[in-house]
Amino acid sequence: MLPHADDAITRDGKALVLAYDHGLEHGPVDFEPNPDTADPEAVWELATHDAVSAFAVQKGIAEAYYPSYEDDVSLLAKLNGTSNLWMGEPDSAVNWSADYAAELGADAVGFTLYGGSNGEVEMAEEFRDAQETAREHDMGVVMWSYPRGQGLKNDTSPDTIAYAARLGLELGADIAKVKYPGSGEAMAHACEMAGPAKVVMSGGSKTDDRAFLETVESAIANGAAGLAVGRNVFQRENPVEILDALEAVIYEEASADEALEL
Numbered sequence: 001m002l003p004h005a006d007d008a009i010t011r012d013g014k015a016l017v018l019a020y021d022h023g024l025e026h027g028p029v030d031f032e033p034n035p036d037t038a039d040p041e042a043v044w045e046l047a048t049h050d051a052v053s054a055f056a057v058q059k060g061i062a063e064a065y066y067p068s069y070e071d072d073v074s075l076l077a078k079l080n081g082t083s084n085l086w087m088g089e090p091d092s093a094v095n096w097s098a099d100y101a102a103e104l105g106a107d108a109v110g111f112t113l114y115g116g117s118n119g120e121v122e123m124a125e126e127f128r129d130a131q132e133t134a135r136e137h138d139m140g141v142v143m144w145s146y147p148r149g150q151g152l153k154n155d156t157s158p159d160t161i162a163y164a165a166r167l168g169l170e171l172g173a174d175i176a177k178v179k180y181p182g183s184g185e186a187m188a189h190a191c192e193m194a195g196p197a198k199v200v201m202s203g204g205s206k207t208d209d210r211a212f213l214e215t216v217e218s219a220i221a222n223g224a225a226g227l228a229v230g231r232n233v234f235q236r237e238n239p240v241e242i243l244d245a246l247e248a249v250i251y252e253e254a255s256a257d258e259a260l261e262l
């Protein structure tokens, strides 16, 4: 980890990563609640919201649209990813290189590590290559740290999430993206285990406004630097409204109640 390597994808040390790799990871079904979001342009427009400190996309969506948005959006190049059609043990293909992401102008790279899967060793070695190349180009590094696979009974238990956060630090990520471990106390422990690496909470499947904002509030109050979110933003009828509320909770330390009144 290098000091300030994540500056280009954070705001005042906090982060709201808007993730839009769902067309690969889950398929078009994720666009059904808000069909306009099948059009990448609609979501690039959302990524220009002041609250969004980085936009995480796969290669094809970066190549096609980033040249039109490079002045307004920080690009987080999500290098690996697998479709939902894959039925094997959790694993993730490397779809573009950190060098090519740098060539496109990316500010940071993102990489999934499924700790605990049969693919862990190979994925960690691929992460090493991406992380070291990112350093050569002064790009930040975000790890989607998702322990899962045959040996894991509960992938959101406090111990598992603390381990996930620690893997981010140990392997050289600036930011570890982890699932919410169920309580503020468990989130505080995970953040402590990440040391100087930042922790952001993963959004998960869509929940109601209050439940979602309360969880984000709890994560922030317990040391998380922010949120990396997809469905809880773009599947909403009014994504801009929830981005306004998230801006208040993440950067202005507003409570969920205060943010709901905006």
Ligand code: FBP
Pocket: 019, 020, 021, 022, 025, 026, 056, 144, 202, 203, 204, 205, 228, 229, 230, 231, 232
């Ligand atoms: P969500 O907020 O919609 O969960 O998006 C975050 C994310 O990490 C995406 O980048 C990715 O597409 C998705 O979750 C993968 O979720 P999972 O592997 O749990 O199905």
